[in-house]
């Protein structure tokens with residue numbers, strides 16, 4: 001669907017976020033005094049149909065690991081976390097870090113995922129931002145027309161892939177080895193921020209081998225049947241109340257065990 005868009009600088013999209021960051025951006029965010037969390041989720045390592053762009057996209061952003069004898073793919077997402085206004089949001093609702101804002105901010109309200117179309121109803125932008133006299137954002141063939149957003153999407157996709165082996169080594173360095181079951185929730189690790197920036201700088205500085213399979217992971221789930229299913233498949237699972245140094249963010253409405 002053809003869409004026109006121009007940001008009204010209403011500032012609505014700059015509040016109470018977990019804003020995905022590349023490793024490079026996470027270092028910048030931490031050095032600017034912001035808070036970065038490490039979110040982990042995992043899926044069984046199953047063959048992916050190359051025509052399934054959503055699953056290919058997800059697989060490219062995960063690394064291979066083991067949960068006992070169960071091969072899994074772990075996705076590690078670094079996020080800038082804040083409640084209320086972004087620390088960079090100025091009183092006039094403009095971005096105080098405009099030239100160094102993360103790619104996620106540059107891409108909004110477009111989509112990073114190749115399988116997702118831009119949906120104004122799912123965006124916080126007011127109706128006047130989408131008027132037909134505004135610059136073209138999305139062409140009739142659903143491709144993004146704004147060259148700056150296209151550049152940001154290209155960079156974010158490239159960094160998302162190149163960060164993966166570094167994230168495997170990051171989790172080894174930080175002792176992170178529990179992930180939530182994908183689509184059920186996330187395990188959010190609260191790492192000492194000085195330790196995190198030091199580990200991020202370390203994994204950024206060296207050339208690392210690509211995918212390897214050295215880590216042993218546990219899958220956290222609030223659901224007893226899910227934990228039993230993971231165990232029966234050869235993996236190891238833990239209850240979310242047993243997490244240490246991390247919390248569980250549930251994406252489910254109905255769960256067997258309350259998240260902490």
Ligand code: SF4
Nearest residue numbers: 014086088089095105
């Ligand atoms: S970095 Fe700037 S654009 Fe991004 S959320 Fe913060 S204020 Fe908004």
Ligand code: SF4
Nearest residue numbers: 007008010011013125
């Ligand atoms: S919600 Fe939309 S219109 Fe408002 S500041 Fe964010 S991108 Fe701009």
